[in-house]
Amino acid sequence: MTMQETTTYEPLKGQDAPCRVRVVPQNGGQKTYFQATGYLDPADLCIGRPVEELPRILSIRSPAHHLAAARLLDRLFGVEPPDIAKNMRDALLQSLTLCHHLRNLHLMALDPDDPFPDHRFSAKPAGKRAAKAQRRAETIMRALGLAQDAAAILGGRSDHPLTAIAGGVSRFLKDGYYERLTEIAEACDPLVREIDEFFREELLAEDGPLGHLDDAAVGRPLGATLMDGGIILRDGAGKEMDKFPPENGPEKIEVRTEPWSRLPFALLKGESFLVGPLARRGDESDANGKLTAADGCRALLADLITTAEGMAELYQKKNFIGPAIRTVPETMGTTAWAALEGPAGLIVLGATVDGKGIVESIRVVDPIQINNGVRCRIAEAVVAEGLAQNRSHTDIKRRLENSLLPF
Amino acid sequence: MPKPKIAIVSASGCRACETTILDIHYGVNALNRWSDIRFWPYVLGSSMAELNAIDRLDVCFFSGAIATEADRELAQTMREKSDRLVAIGACAAFGGMPGLKNLRKSAETGSSEGDGLPEGLELPAPEKTVRALDGLGGVDRVDAVVPGCPAPVNLVWAAVSALVCGGEADARITYAAARLPEEMVRPILSGLGPPSGAMFAGEKAVCATCSRKKEEKRFKAVKRPYQAYESAGRCLLEQGLICQGIATREGCGGLCTGVGVPCRGCYGKPPAVYDPGAKMVSAISSTFETEKPAEIQKIADDFVDMTGCFYRYTLPSQCMLMKG
Ligand code: SF4
Ligand code: SF4
Ligand code: SF4
Numbered sequence A: 001m002t003m004q005e006t007t008t009y010e011p012l013k014g015q016d017a018p019c020r021v022r023v024v025p026q027n028g029g030q031k032t033y034f035q036a037t038g039y040l041d042p043a044d045l046c047i048g049r050p051v052e053e054l055p056r057i058l059s060i061r062s063p064a065h066h067l068a069a070a071r072l073l074d075r076l077f078g079v080e081p082p083d084i085a086k087n088m089r090d091a092l093l094q095s096l097t098l099c100h101h102l103r104n105l106h107l108m109a110l111d112p113d114d115p116f117p118d119h120r121f122s123a124k125p126a127g128k129r130a131a132k133a134q135r136r137a138e139t140i141m142r143a144l145g146l147a148q149d150a151a152a153i154l155g156g157r158s159d160h161p162l163t164a165i166a167g168g169v170s171r172f173l174k175d176g177y178y179e180r181l182t183e184i185a186e187a188c189d190p191l192v193r194e195i196d197e198f199f200r201e202e203l204l205a206e207d208g209p210l211g212h213l214d215d216a217a218v219g220r221p222l223g224a225t226l227m228d229g230g231i232i233l234r235d236g237a238g239k240e241m242d243k244f245p246p247e248n249g250p251e252k253i254e255v256r257t258e259p260w261s262r263l264p265f266a267l268l269k270g271e272s273f274l275v276g277p278l279a280r281r282g283d284e285s286d287a288n289g290k291l292t293a294a295d296g297c298r299a300l301l302a303d304l305i306t307t308a309e310g311m312a313e314l315y316q317k318k319n320f321i322g323p324a325i326r327t328v329p330e331t332m333g334t335t336a337w338a339a340l341e342g343p344a345g346l347i348v349l350g351a352t353v354d355g356k357g358i359v360e361s362i363r364v365v366d367p368i369q370i371n372n373g374v375r376c377r378i379a380e381a382v383v384a385e386g387l388a389q390n391r392s393h394t395d396i397k398r399r400l401e402n403s404l405l406p407f
Numbered sequence B: 001m002p003k004p005k006i007a008i009v010s011a012s013g014c015r016a017c018e019t020t021i022l023d024i025h026y027g028v029n030a031l032n033r034w035s036d037i038r039f040w041p042y043v044l045g046s047s048m049a050e051l052n053a054i055d056r057l058d059v060c061f062f063s064g065a066i067a068t069e070a071d072r073e074l075a076q077t078m079r080e081k082s083d084r085l086v087a088i089g090a091c092a093a094f095g096g097m098p099g100l101k102n103l104r105k106s107a108e109t110g111s112s113e114g115d116g117l118p119e120g121l122e123l124p125a126p127e128k129t130v131r132a133l134d135g136l137g138g139v140d141r142v143d144a145v146v147p148g149c150p151a152p153v154n155l156v157w158a159a160v161s162a163l164v165c166g167g168e169a170d171a172r173i174t175y176a177a178a179r180l181p182e183e184m185v186r187p188i189l190s191g192l193g194p195p196s197g198a199m200f201a202g203e204k205a206v207c208a209t210c211s212r213k214k215e216e217k218r219f220k221a222v223k224r225p226y227q228a229y230e231s232a233g234r235c236l237l238e239q240g241l242i243c244q245g246i247a248t249r250e251g252c253g254g255l256c257t258g259v260g261v262p263c264r265g266c267y268g269k270p271p272a273v274y275d276p277g278a279k280m281v282s283a284i285s286s287t288f289e290t291e292k293p294a295e296i297q298k299i300a301d302d303f304v305d306m307t308g309c310f311y312r313y314t315l316p317s318q319c320m321l322m323k324g
Helices: A042-046 A051-060 A063-077 A083-109 A128-155 A177-203 A246-252 A293-314 A372-388 A393-404 B016-020 B026-034 B048-052 B069-081 B089-094 B097-103 B153-163 B166-177 B182-190 B276-285 B293-301 B306-310
Strands: A007-009 A019-026 A029-036 A217-219 A222-227 A230-234 A240-244 A253-256 A265-268 A271-274 A290-292 A335-342 A345-353 A359-365 B005-010 B036-039 B057-063 B066-068 B082-088 B126-131 B144-146
Touching: A007 A393, A019 A372, A029 A372, A042 A051, A042 A359, A042 B097, A051 A063, A051 A345, A051 A359, A051 B097, A063 A083, A063 A128, A063 A335, A063 A345, A083 A128, A083 A177, A083 A293, A083 A335, A128 A177, A128 B026, A177 A293, A217 A372, A222 A335, A222 A345, A230 A246, A240 A246, A246 A253, A246 A335, A246 A345, A246 A359, A265 A372, A271 A372, A290 A293, A293 A393, A372 A393, B005 B016, B005 B069, B016 B057, B016 B082, B016 B089, B016 B153, B036 B048, B057 B069, B057 B089, B057 B153, B066 B069, B069 B082, B069 B126, B082 B089, B082 B153, B089 B097, B089 B144, B097 B126, B097 B306, B144 B153, B276 B306
Parallel strands: A222 A271, B005 B036, B005 B057, B057 B082, B082 B144
Antiparallel strands: A007 A019, A019 A029, A217 A290, A222 A230, A230 A240, A253 A265, A265 A271, A335 A345, A345 A359, B066 B126
16 A cells, blocks of 8 residues: 555654654655654763762663762773672662563553553453453552662662762662662562563464564664773674774764654664664574564563573672672862663763863764664654554554654 | 543653653552543654544643754644643753753754755744743643653652543552652642643752751862762752752752762752842852852853853753743
């Protein structure tokens, strides 16, 4: 089917930046655009601010940006955080990873016809489908509640965390929190395994509500991830193509704007690339060179389990006690770069400051811009498949929403 | 009785305030028991066509600042359709961090529309200055505010319980109301609902609930948070760190100061303060230890980015010099 007039799929569930997919007739066919309609430029918020405020300000982009900005401060001030501070930051990152993945999985699992199932008080017994949907939603919410509790203990609060500062963290944990963290890790593990199971066996099954995530495929993009302090670039088959330090980011990663979207595109070697669970799990790359949203979803699930296992190891009292929580800086540089492998993927930050530590320039390259190109391609593939199959507008929109969420 | 019809929307900000409503976890499913969630683009993908088909909404929870013409139109539509419009979070209430953009001379940033753009790909233009939903220079009147960046779960749920669930969610009201002023709790518990313009937070300053001890009340020198200071125990301001607890409405219980970092004012000013920046300047300068002009000048020279600090979350609505 070819579109005769412009069609819009808007708004798209679960997208952090306001965005839409527009399909415009062009040259007898049609072209699909994934358009961000609003965008907060980090430079507007950061330039002119004291550099030590960046971890708090940049958390507006994602909670993990708080940790990336703290790393930037470590580099700028030339300080190494003590071990317990590193552990607390890593532990916070783990909890944020669970929060991020669970939030996206919750949005994918929502039944559009019964999004908030609550059948305990209903006069009629719930049907099998509704009872299952409720169990799934509640399991995800229980796991999310635990992950948020951990993030609040470690970061001061679960969104817009507070505790990562130059050279370490801002305070020791309170008595009582050590045991709580261990309990949280123990309670998370069976829940994330249950979530993995019902996603794979029920939701992603061929006849399941997310079975369609396998229907539209794009060519496997390049993937980038942070490993041992360096950024590694892999081709679609998972083979390492390049490795470079974060400070080489500006010459390697080009950030391009297009007139039809407010969101810039980050490109490596002139191509769009992918970051996030799928890119960091290079071993799971698909042999047929194709990428589907189902691959993205399965990578989220695998990452969820690995993260919960990591929490079980790290969330032990011995890892959070020691003599110092921060290294107090004595000097300040004028420019610094840092990178972090955040829940949604690689974050690269760079800043220059004046003699008083006031931010003069800032570079933020993160999954929002990096995966923008891949999202465009996924959107194109889903629309093309939907039109070829004569699907309804509502069906294509729902497929688009679920297909974009894993990226 | 029909269930109240509600909408949950975001303009420009992040999604943390909006998702706070999901963060009552099992409770979000129960919300369905008391209300008819008619429009929630972020969670349900609800479209403008669905909104246009709704005549009236009982309550709209609105987060995010007004930074594009699409945000302004959304705010106006929600005001027209909603009996009660509730600003959730510092962005909607005061302009929030996106309002810092108003300090930059080149306010117009982002990609520019080029020639040859295919028809239908036009983008909403950025507003000249970022605005709040409410307050000075805001888009319209709001009926209730839950401040904070992000607005905390307990206060958001106090608002949801009071405005949506009527008398049927007592447990949550009790748990959430612990920090609300009595004048607000009474009408909620009596079933009348919160007074118009209700602020779901305290009335005093953050210092009133901060766990830190004030001892000397003298300000000797400016310290930056990367320098050495006592992370527990003593008032941060007394140690020389710029902490805005004195010019900020309480309700968070001194969340930031409790974890060793200074308050940046995300609940906006308390009612007794006219302008938070002016309050901070007068409060700090009145406690300077020295009276010698040269020494005072030296301390003053060490203050950096006072506007961006004192109005971190409130520039569009509470800075009396920049209102508009
Ligand atoms: S107030 Fe803070 S948390 Fe809420 S939308 Fe704005 S930036 Fe996000
Ligand atoms: S100025 Fe800050 S640290 Fe001091 S008592 Fe007030 S809120 Fe607490
Ligand atoms: S201490 Fe200040 S900045 Fe922190 S949450 Fe409370 S009001 Fe907001």
